[in-house]
Amino acid sequence: MPARLSASDVLDLVLDADSYRSWDTAPVEVPAGPEYRADLDAARAKTGLDESVVTGEGTVRGRRVAVIACEFGFLAGSIGVAAAERIVTAVERATAEGLPLLASPTSGGTRMQEGTLAFVQMVKIAAAVSVHKANGLPYLVYLRHPTTGGVFASWGSLGHVTVAEPGALVGFLGPRVYQALYGEKFPDGVQTAENLYANGVIDGVAAPESLRHLVPRALRVMTGEADEYVDAHPEPVDIPDIPAWQSVMLSRRADRPGIRQLLRHAATEQVPLSGTGQGEADKTVLVSLARFRGQPCVLFGQDRSGQSPETTMGPGALREARRAMKLAEELGIPLVSVIDTLGASLSKEAEERGLAPEIARCLADLVTLNTPTVSVLLGQGTGGGALALLPADRVLAAQNGWLAPLPPEGASAIVHRDTSQAPRMAEAQGIRSLDLLRDGVIDAIIPERPDAADEPIEFSKRVGAAIARELADLRVLPPDRRYEARTTRYRKLGLPR
Template sequence: MAPKLSAHEILDLVLDPGSHRSWDVAPVEVPVGPAYRADLDGARERTGLDESVITGEGTIAGRRVAVIACEFGFLAGSIGVAAAERIVTAVERATAERLPLLASPTSGGTRMQEGTVAFVQMVKIAAAVTVHKAAKLPYLVYLRHPTTGGVFASWGSLGQVTVAEPGALVGFLGPRVYQALYGESFPEGVQTSENLYANGVIDGVVAPDLLRDLLTRALLVLTGEADPWTGPPADTAALPDVPAWQSVTSSRRTDRPGIRQLLQHAATDQVPLSGTGQGETDKTVLISLARFGGQPCVLFGQDRSGQSPQNTMGPGALREARRAMKLAEELGIPLVTVIDTLGASLSKEAEERGLAPEIARCLADLVTLDTPTVSVLLGQGTGGGALALLPADRVLCAQNGWLAPLPPEGASAIVHRDTAHAPDMAQSQGIRSLDLLRDGVIDAIIPEHPDAADEPVEFSIRVGEAIARELATLRGQPADLLTADRASRYRRLGLPR
């Protein structure tokens, strides 16, 4: 582990040179005894700071941001009444001035010398951060070594994007306290930034010298600024009338491009996120901040490269989807969902962890989401796992994409008691793109020339352009109108026109 970075060192790494401006005033006075006074005086002499946290503003790539950073050298970065008041004042000022906020904690938690009154300060810090986010403003967190206790359990865990320093000790109960309370060491390798990332608690592990680049890209998306759309118009050429089964077999080609190729060839300013933030992650899905054609969005979709008949999406994947929905709504930026699934997991574990209720919650959240939405049926669209990501203001479908309650073989088994009639079921159920367009399930078809697997780069770019075109059209429309139109659309779906 590298030497601990000071508060000023981390700000020097991320802010434009010379742009930092302090917001700090003299700390509020709290009652202190002689021993605590000596501790404070010693900390001030060692660090040159008057408290364990510094606040202020600066710029990142010319963009004004508010900053809060802990100083571990000041009484282990602990938070008492004065430090908490400084943090809350800074958060409130960032909210009032509508600034993105970067917080970089490193702390042993609550300041023990101040007891319970220091402990409950975490409530007002969490409340101020929540108000900031409710104002649709970014709150980004960089956890430094070490971050534990009430700091990690409050403002250290509320970021819309949360990353940590490599090798950092990050956890709720510090290992020294655990040892003292239980007489044994805490298990090795649990309270590390890498382990929390692997388990979907934080979004990534980022070296300090790479943090500025990540923040620059994140702010380009999270601030919601969009470029004028100047791309090509939609392709309105007639599409070939191919059998539905041909689309099914095309969608199952192992070399068909998926969401990763879409990001690689058509997106910019990407910031990959991970997991639910609550200890779950599912390798069959992907979540990222991204821009398509200058249009920012939160992208969530099913990753065909992470799926197999033995590994299909479970409840955790849908909870990740709901995290993406909440993030888009919090920030007032569009959500793009990508459907490309063999189907949801059929297992004891999936049932017991609430697969069906999570599908229902995704549907409810998407239909009522207070931000523009675009859904892309990129390939296979099997069952409830596909339906959970479908409702949107605009629904696009690849030429060989399809949507069905079951794979055609499953439908055949129900109706004909065999799988031999799968091609007939695919045709009769109206699952292919042309049928979905006719029935009003989708709004537009993205052509394949003649098959996405034969032109992966060109197809991915075409999908990205289609997404950007729709986002630019939806941008600026009143949220209440969007949600009303969305509800009306699905209320009428399937009724005689």
């Protein structure tokens, strides 16, 4: 287990030197018998603090932020009425002053000496955090060793971004309580930061010393901070009129660049996230806070490196997509969706876990999302898994990107009873980028010179520049006009122009 960081340790790691200013006042008085009073006195003498949490403000690379940190040395960081009141007061002040909020819990949970009244304090803490987020203000959480009980089950699990200390014990029911109740040890390796990350409960595991770099990177995106974008629109490019089947074959090249190359070569900032936050993580997709040429966004996309004919996106991937949509909307920053999929999973498990309903919810959420959206058809666009990420204010396609209800082989099997007519079906169905542009499905084509796989770095940079250009244009568009244009576009799609 890691050595325990004190509240002052974590604040020193995150905040600019000498920038911390306490917001704390004397704790509210709570009824305390002689034994509890003695416990409180001993905790105060041991830590030099008057409660299990400290709150205040400081700066992170000059940016003003609010902070809340638990002190485990004070009665195991437990939360009673006074500590809860201090937390809620700080959250409300951060909301009123429009400040991002950084929280770092470490706690055994509810303060047992105060019983049920302490237990229900988690409700008002969760409510205050929800109001803070509803005001479009960032909430970042760093879970320290250990974080359990009601703290993890309330404000410890509500972050827009949640990371944990390496090796930290993180879970709902503390292992000592479990053993006392059930007469056996809780299974090893479950309540660890690393396991929760692997299972999509938290976004990552980060060493304390990395916070000094991680927090400012995240805040630059989450606050919507955008650099002035000075880039003339590119000269029109002639897109070669090649057969649709040729584009299909080129899009399937194993060395074709995907979303990971896009982030590596074109993003000026990135903070990878993981999972739904609800116990699902699909390796066929990727989500990240990112900036392209200084334009912030939540990036979500299908990761070709995680896909194979045996491993395709399931409903959990689409729930991750909806988490990304909600994150972008709550923070008021754009969403960028990247389409590059062999297709959705065709399996008993996918059906039983609600694949089709998740596609439907993605479509409904994207069309009505209250934030700018850009969609990029980067490569293969097969079936409902591709369609689920398509609706956007601006839709771009790589020159050899394509979109179809089924792979051409599947369409051929339905119409011609075998797959031999796949090239003919690809041509007839209008799946290539030039056809999609003609039909109003996409707005622009990103050239490949002559094929993305032959110029992966330059192509990725070109895609990044196109994304940045669209994001910059959408930023200045009034929200009501942007929303109306998006809904009108899809209402009229397919009708005579």
